[in-house]
Amino acid sequence: MPKSKTPRFSPRGSTESIEAGLAFQPKFDADGLIPAIVTDAATGEVLMFAWMNADALALTIETGIGHFWSRSRRSLWKKGEESGNVLTVVELRTDCDQDVVWLRVSVGGDGLACHTKRRSCFYRSVPLAATPHETLHLAWSKDRPKG
Amino acid sequence: MPKSKTPRFSPRGSTESIEAGLAFQPKFDADGLIPAIVTDAATGEVLMFAWMNADALALTIETGIGHFWSRSRRSLWKKGEESGNVLTVVELRTDCDQDVVWLRVSVGGDGLACHTKRRSCFYRSVPLAATPHETLHLAWSKDRPKG
Numbered sequence: 001m002p003k004s005k006t007p008r009f010s011p012r013g014s015t016e017s018i019e020a021g022l023a024f025q026p027k028f029d030a031d032g033l034i035p036a037i038v039t040d041a042a043t044g045e046v047l048m049f050a051w052m053n054a055d056a057l058a059l060t061i062e063t064g065i066g067h068f069w070s071r072s073r074r075s076l077w078k079k080g081e082e083s084g085n086v087l088t089v090v091e092l093r094t095d096c097d098q099d100v101v102w103l104r105v106s107v108g109g110d111g112l113a114c115h116t117k118r119r120s121c122f123y124r125s126v127p128l129a130a131t132p133h134e135t136l137h138l139a140w141s142k143d144r145p146k147g
Numbered sequence: 148m149p150k151s152k153t154p155r156f157s158p159r160g161s162t163e164s165i166e167a168g169l170a171f172q173p174k175f176d177a178d179g180l181i182p183a184i185v186t187d188a189a190t191g192e193v194l195m196f197a198w199m200n201a202d203a204l205a206l207t208i209e210t211g212i213g214h215f216w217s218r219s220r221r222s223l224w225k226k227g228e229e230s231g232n233v234l235t236v237v238e239l240r241t242d243c244d245q246d247v248v249w250l251r252v253s254v255g256g257d258g259l260a261c262h263t264k265r266r267s268c269f270y271r272s273v274p275l276a277a278t279p280h281e282t283l284h285l286a287w288s289k290d291r292p293k294g
Contacts, residue, residue: 010283019263020263021285023285024273024283024285037193039191039193044186045191046193046249048242049247061275061276092273092275093272093288094271094273095195095269096261096263101273116166116243118243121242121244121247122240122241122242123240124169124240124241125239125240126171126240126241128208128211128236128239129210135157135170137171138170139169140169141238141240
């Protein structure tokens with residue numbers, strides 16, 4: 001998708017304006033992307049992490065439905081368009097630097113946000129107090145779905 | 148900080164191994180970094196978002212204390228080393244693609260994870276059902292600290 005000819009968002013201002021002001025001036029990286037954290041609005045669980053370009057962010061704001069940029073497919077992506085697991089955004093936040101967004105969502109369909117058919121993409125834990133020079137073994141997190 | 152001479156983590160395997168296996172094989176991007184989402188282990192609130200290089204991830208695993216890579220200072224960064232807001236990791240998770248980590252933490256000191264002296268970096272909400280072609284005004288999120 002070609003870049004929009006007209007900038008959709010405010011240009012970046014001073015650090016004071018970015019951190020303490022109320023003008024939304026999101027920062028996109030060198031690839032034109034901003035990280036998006038997605039959590040379950042009811043439980044606080046992190047469901048997934050994805051990227052947005054300006055078009056995806058604009059569509060998310062306009063529609064209240066989570067849109068992203070697929071880096072592998074190089075295309076705009078409405079989450080759940082095929083699976084039915086559409087993300088209805090309950091609240092959208094940005095951080096101090098305005099270079100990350102956080103979507104608090106309700107997941108549609110069967111409620112499985114991960115393409116592996118799990119509720120969350122974060123279904124494995126990394127051991128702590130371990131020596132990472134050796135092979136580390138993950139553990140299934142407590143909310144691993146049965147079967 | 149120079150890159151470690153010996154790889155600290157397993158090389159990447161097949162998609163099946165990455166998504167459904169228990170070998171930790173984190174993916175670092177072209178800059179040698181992996182995104183790290185930090186939430187409050189008690190409340191589920193997203194506190195901050197930062198980046199880790201392999202050394203920061205290894206130190207976090209070894210010590211159970213959140214370490215990151217500062218892209219602006221180009222240095223390893225133990226969160227809270229100066230402020231006292233050290234992050235004790237209750238649980239560390241990775242996602243299906245093993246290219247993101249999620250730290251569920253307890254914040255030390257006065258409990259303020261953001262450098263702006265707020266509990267969370269995500270203290271402003273972006274309006275929804277708005278037209279992003281115009282100037283968008285953020286709102287203080289409900290948990291804005293008093294004063």
